[in-house]
Amino acid sequence: MFCHIGSRQSRRHSPRFQQQPAPRCRRRGCQQEQVVRQHGPRQNAELLRHLLGFALGPRINAGGRVGEATLGVRLLTTEDPEEARQIAAQLSTLNEERRAIEAAVQEAAEAQIARQDNRAAIIVAGEGWHPGVIGIVAGRIKEKTGRPSIVIARDGQQGKGSGRSIAGVDLGAAIIAAREEGLLVAGGGHAMAAGLTIDDARLDAFSDWMDARLASSVSRARGAQSLKLDLALAPRGLTPSLVETLESAGPYGVGWPGPRIAIGPVHLIKADIVGTDHLRLIVGAADGASIKAIAFRAAESDMGQAILHSGKGRKLWLAGRAKIDDWGTRPAAELHLEDAAWAD
Known part of the structure; x- marks a missing residue:
């Protein structure tokens, strides 16, 4: 969703920022x-x-x-x-x-989301869904909705579920409590992820119980969400050499996330959909510089719809990760968009 983008001082002060050689096959x-x-x-x-x-x-x-x-x-x-x-x-x-x-599975699961708009946690279930991908789908639904999400693969009279949570909401504790209440056959996990086994007949009761259990913590967590930044740039500052310098501090991952950049204010030149659900933007600055930004699987999100239906020239701030686009004749820097906020 759209939220105002704050700022903070850089958190990159590690010797890991020095150039490291790429691994070679021996x-x-x-x-x-x-x-x-x-x-x-x-x-x-x-x-x-x-x-x-x-x-x-x-x-x-x-x-x-x-x-x-x-x-x-x-x-x-x-x-x-x-x-x-x-x-x-x-x-x-x-x-x-x-x-x-x-x-x-993603398409089938997302078709059920609209019916749960007011729920604290998104819980979807489907017959025959492959249990090997439900964790991935739960994570994507969580990212799209900003709420804890559980995806359940039903197989006859029982289902296997996998859940992903948001910061500030202990999903594992809720699943354990639901199991102790007799709502689940089995279940457990930690704050950010959980798994469960449930009888088909208990699905509705479990959904209602989770809504009541998580309502206050989800509301507090969503209200306290912020986007932490490492660097603010004008569009002309987003260059391949900058991306290469930032990447030299990697590899990035959990516990060492990649630098997040804010760019703006910029004006919207073009916004469209590429692929099946990806939002692509071309934005420009007052000095004539322009950059491309892309938000994956975001065309149907609140952010995507707001940008797609806004007028050209509207001013905004963008936040995301700087990457190299090497599909053209020469490499160019682009922004992998995570969030945006209107600047007018």
């Missing part, structure tokens, strides 16, 4: 190289910054989600280049299957 046909060959050619630096997270990681994970869980271990431990190639190809195929299954 033997021809190594595990990482075989996955990269299936994914497509990339530079060595990209192996560290992107491929481990977006090519190797998802493919290893896909084996456990929709295929054979041992494939990832075998890929990482084999000394045989040919075996690595075969396993990498199999994992790439499984990853494509996982993506198709995930997209189908």
Whole structure:
């Protein structure tokens, strides 16, 4: 949703910010190289910054989600280049299957969200949903709605569920309490994620109980949400060299998030939808500089709809992560948009 973007002093004061060399494969046909060959050619630096997270990681994970869980271990431990190639190809195929299954569950789950607009927690369930992707879908619904979300894969008289929470709401404690109340067959977790088993007949009662249990904590958490920033720029300051400098402090992840940048105020030149649900913006500054920004899976969000239906020239602030767009004839910097706020 739209919220005002605050500022804070930089939190980057670590020697990790110094340039680190990209990892290299020590033997021809190594595990990482075989996955990269299936994914497509990339530079060595990209192996560290992107491929481990977006090519190797998802493919290893896909084996456990929709295929054979041992494939990832075998890929990482084999000394045989040919075996690595075969396993990498199999994992790439499984990853494509996982993506198709995930997209189908995501679409079906999101169709149920509108009926829960006033609920503290989003709880959706469907017959035959693949249990290997419900955690991913729960996380995406949580990001889209800003509320704790639980996705339940029903199979006959019972369902298996996976939930993801927002900061300030202890979902695991709520699931454990629901189990102790007799609403669940099994369940547990921690503050940000939980799992459960539930009888079909208890779904409605469980949803009502969770709404009552989490209403006050969700309201407080949503009211206290803020977006922490590391850097504020004019559009002309977003350059490939800046992105490379920021990326040299990686790899980023939980506990060491990538720098978040605010850009603005800028005026809206163009806003449209690319792919199935991605919001693309072209924004400009008073000095004539312009940049591209993209918000993935955000076209139907409150932010996406507000921007798409606003008039050209409207002023706004943007916040997100600086990335390199290398699809054109030469690399260009762009913003992966996380939030925005009107500046007029």
